Amino acid sequence: MNLSYWEYKTWLSNIDFTIVGSGIVGLNCAYYLSKKYPKAKILILEKGTLPQGASTKNAGFACFGSISEIVSDLKTHSQQEVLELVKSRWEGIQLLRATLGDSKIDFQQHGGHELFLKEHTKLFSDCSESLSTINNLLKPVYGEDAYYFHPNNFNFNKIQNQYITSRFEAQINTGAMMNALLSLVRNAGVNILNSITLTSFDDSLGSVKVCTNQFEFETRKLIIATNGFAAQLLNEDVKPARAQVLITKPIKNLQIKGTFHLDEGFYYFRNIDNRILLGGGRNLDFKTEETSEFGETQLIQNRLDSMLQEIILPNTDFEIERRWSGIMGIGNTKRPIVKQLSDNLICGVRLGGMGIAIGSLVGKKLADLA
Numbered sequence: 001m002n003l004s005y006w007e008y009k010t011w012l013s014n015i016d017f018t019i020v021g022s023g024i025v026g027l028n029c030a031y032y033l034s035k036k037y038p039k040a041k042i043l044i045l046e047k048g049t050l051p052q053g054a055s056t057k058n059a060g061f062a063c064f065g066s067i068s069e070i071v072s073d074l075k076t077h078s079q080q081e082v083l084e085l086v087k088s089r090w091e092g093i094q095l096l097r098a099t100l101g102d103s104k105i106d107f108q109q110h111g112g113h114e115l116f117l118k119e120h121t122k123l124f125s126d127c128s129e130s131l132s133t134i135n136n137l138l139k140p141v142y143g144e145d146a147y148y149f150h151p152n153n154f155n156f157n158k159i160q161n162q163y164i165t166s167r168f169e170a171q172i173n174t175g176a177m178m179n180a181l182l183s184l185v186r187n188a189g190v191n192i193l194n195s196i197t198l199t200s201f202d203d204s205l206g207s208v209k210v211c212t213n214q215f216e217f218e219t220r221k222l223i224i225a226t227n228g229f230a231a232q233l234l235n236e237d238v239k240p241a242r243a244q245v246l247i248t249k250p251i252k253n254l255q256i257k258g259t260f261h262l263d264e265g266f267y268y269f270r271n272i273d274n275r276i277l278l279g280g281g282r283n284l285d286f287k288t289e290e291t292s293e294f295g296e297t298q299l300i301q302n303r304l305d306s307m308l309q310e311i312i313l314p315n316t317d318f319e320i321e322r323r324w325s326g327i328m329g330i331g332n333t334k335r336p337i338v339k340q341l342s343d344n345l346i347c348g349v350r351l352g353g354m355g356i357a358i359g360s361l362v363g364k365k366l367a368d369l370a
């Protein structure tokens with residue numbers, strides 16, 4: 001299809017910044033670019049009819065690292081690196097809250113609990129022993145002790161008697177957050193074109209030539225914020241990782257409240273609208289889940305079902321309303337890749353499982369680089 005003179009002139013000419021991906025990173029980048037350069041023409045290209053990677057699919061934990069995650073990270077990262085990671089998550093959430101406001105994202109700080117399976121006695125004792133060291137390590141971030149022992153007062157089954165809880169962890173409404181970000185960005189004058197896939201680009205010229213599944217155009221700068229799909233466009237250390245989720249129908253008198261991590265973080269669940277949202281299980285089949293194709297597998301969904309039945313809701317009748325998946329971007333370290341790749345090309349990808357926490361900061365850093 002040939003574009004008309006009007007279409008080309010109005011939407012695709014004199015573009016200053018083109019951002020690929022309308023997830024939390026791309027949208028924050030657009031917002032901060034519009035503040036930095038109020039007169040700039042900013043365009044977002046999004047392959048989905050809605051944002052379609054992880055930002056509209058996730059569990060909505062505003063989390064900074066459960067205790068076993070911090071213990072595990074300290075085996076592969078220095079103390080300083082772990083401190084920096086937690087600090088960036090903390091600052092990222094504060095930025096998200098300041099940008100959109102707590103009521104728009106339904107921010108609720110009920111705490112985040114790590115549950116330890118009955119058979120994980122060693123992990124539980126390792127984490128228990130590290131509790132005060134980790135509280136001290138992270139005091140510069142939180143200003144007080146973050147982790148403490150919590151009785152099993154939600155009556156979960158097959159777990160140790162106590163959780164280790166982070167008092168600062170919170171939950172948000174993912175859909176509301178993304179909707180608010182989309183409005184913010186549109187109100188700032190940014191154009192978002194959906195169902196447009198960037199297929200290739202050439203940044204060897206003074207500007208960048210952009211090719212999509214529908215049309216071609218030029219932009220002064222190109223910013224790639226495609227996270228789990230980045231390997232399709234860039235030669236960077238980022239791999240796709242699919243994460244599967246389910247949600248129950250509303251449950252009468254549901255008492256469970258908060259965000260929960262189970263089995264070293266391989267499973268996570270929370271309350272939302274009198275339901276339980278549960279995700280995880282990638283560890284059952286890492287190879288199959290290293291994909292940028294959406295989809296659910298019997299293996300993982302069956303495990304999620306049995307986890308609900310046996311551990312989370314052992315004495316409660318429930319039905320599953322919906323199952324889905326999202327695509328994350330992961331790599332060898334937990335740090336995101338935020339960098340200038342050439343004069344006119346920048347990327348912010350590999351957000352891992354913490355993109356709600358760090359997505360706003362990564363987007364802002366991209367705008368700072370541009």
Ligand SMILES: Cc1cc2nc3c(=O)[nH]c(=O)nc-3n(C[C@H](O)[C@H](O)[C@H](O)COP(=O)(O)OP(=O)(O)OC[C@H]3O[C@@H](n4cnc5c(N)ncnc54)[C@H](O)[C@@H]3O)c2cc1C
Binds near residue numbers: 020025046053
């Ligand atoms: C099931 C699940 C649960 C999660 N739970 C949490 C949680 O509780 N807390 C937390 O902090 N994080 C969580 N995460 C991680 C978090 O959602 C991500 O880290 C974050 O959303 C990444 O944001 P992003 O903007 O970088 O990427 P995305 O949201 O994936 O956005 C990238 C966008 O780029 C688009 N795109 C890709 N390729 C192209 C192309 N060629 N052309 C045009 N557009 C393209 C995609 O359609 C997508 O919309 C979870 C992730 C999943 C999948």
